[in-house]
Amino acid sequence: VSTQSTGSAISLFIVFSFLRFILPCNLKPLHISEAMIICFLLLFTAATLAAENSKGTLKRQPNIIYILSDDLGHADVGFTNGFVETPVLNRLAHQGIQLDQHYVQQVCTPTRGALMSGRYPIHTGLHHEVIYPGEPWGLPLNETIIPQVLKEYDYSTHAVGKWHLGMHKWSYTPVHRGFDNFFGFYLGAQNYDTHINGK
Numbered sequence: 001v002s003t004q005s006t007g008s009a010i011s012l013f014i015v016f017s018f019l020r021f022i023l024p025c026n027l028k029p030l031h032i033s034e035a036m037i038i039c040f041l042l043l044f045t046a047a048t049l050a051a052e053n054s055k056g057t058l059k060r061q062p063n064i065i066y067i068l069s070d071d072l073g074h075a076d077v078g079f080t081n082g083f084v085e086t087p088v089l090n091r092l093a094h095q096g097i098q099l100d101q102h103y104v105q106q107v108c109t110p111t112r113g114a115l116m117s118g119r120y121p122i123h124t125g126l127h128h129e130v131i132y133p134g135e136p137w138g139l140p141l142n143e144t145i146i147p148q149v150l151k152e153y154d155y156s157t158h159a160v161g162k163w164h165l166g167m168h169k170w171s172y173t174p175v176h177r178g179f180d181n182f183f184g185f186y187l188g189a190q191n192y193d194t195h196i197n198g199k
Contacts, residue, residue, distance in 0.1 A: 061153070061154070061155065064150070064155070065092070065096075066115070066146070067089075067092070068111070068112065068115055068161075070104075070107075070108040070111060070162075077089050077090070077093075078090045079093040079094065079098070080100075105121055105127075107129065107130050108130055108162070108164055108188055109126050109129070109130040109131050109164050109165065109188075110126045110127055112139075112162075112163075112164055112165055113126035113139045113143075113165055114126075115146075116139065116143075116145040116146055116165065117139065117143045117144070117145050118146075119143070124139060124140060124143055125137070125140060126139060126165075130164065130188055131164060131165070131166060131167075131187065131188075132187075133187055133197055134168075135168065136168040137166065137168070138165050138166015138167065138168065138172040139165040139166055139172070139177075141171055141172070145177055145178060146178070147159070147174075147177065147178030147179045148177065148178035149178075150178070151178055156180055157178055157179045157180050158179060158180055158181055158182075158183075159174045159179045159181075159182045159183070159184065160182075160183050160184055161184045161185070162184055162185050162187075162188060162190065163182065163184060163185065163186050163187075164185075164186070164187060164188045165177075167186035167187065173186065
């Protein structure tokens with residue numbers, strides 16, 4: 001795991017399936033474990049920024065935040081309708097760029113692979129199905145993905161949530177694909193409380 005910290009800290013913050021942890025919504029109250037994760041992320045962000053600033057390496061590059069939430073319908077957020085309250089998402093959407101003419105795949109692994117590589121799943125071999133526990137495949141290692149490109153521009157890169165792009169070898173995991181660190185699950189269908197797949 002690379003511990004080298006370069007450029008502006010917390011510049012890439014991929015939030016996959018943990019949206020429910022960080023986006024308060026009247027549809028679901030936060031649980032203790034979710035609040036702990038929010039506190040951890042805020043403390044981690046503050047500590048990293050402080051370390052960068054003390055070294056005098058904090059640069060004024062734009063922060064980049066990608067949010068991918070699978071199984072989220074178009075009308076499941078407040079900025080596309082008026083009856084679901086998602087104030088944090090609404091603010092992010094109105095201050096950022098909304099990609100509302102783009103479409104995802106039917107399941108998560110192809111969608112994640114397309115987002116990370118910028119290529120259709122048919123070209124990466126991820127178009128068939130999701131990766132199940134124990135399966136020896138993932139996003140091909142010859143694919144250059146977002147965090148690897150951002151590292152060339154001195155960004156710190158961090159991933160939070162669900163990876164689901166391969167884990168049968170360490171070389172397929174996030175910290176070996178350009179992320180400085182990763183906090184989350186390698187597979188899908190994880191129970192947020194028990195951390196067991198499919199339960």
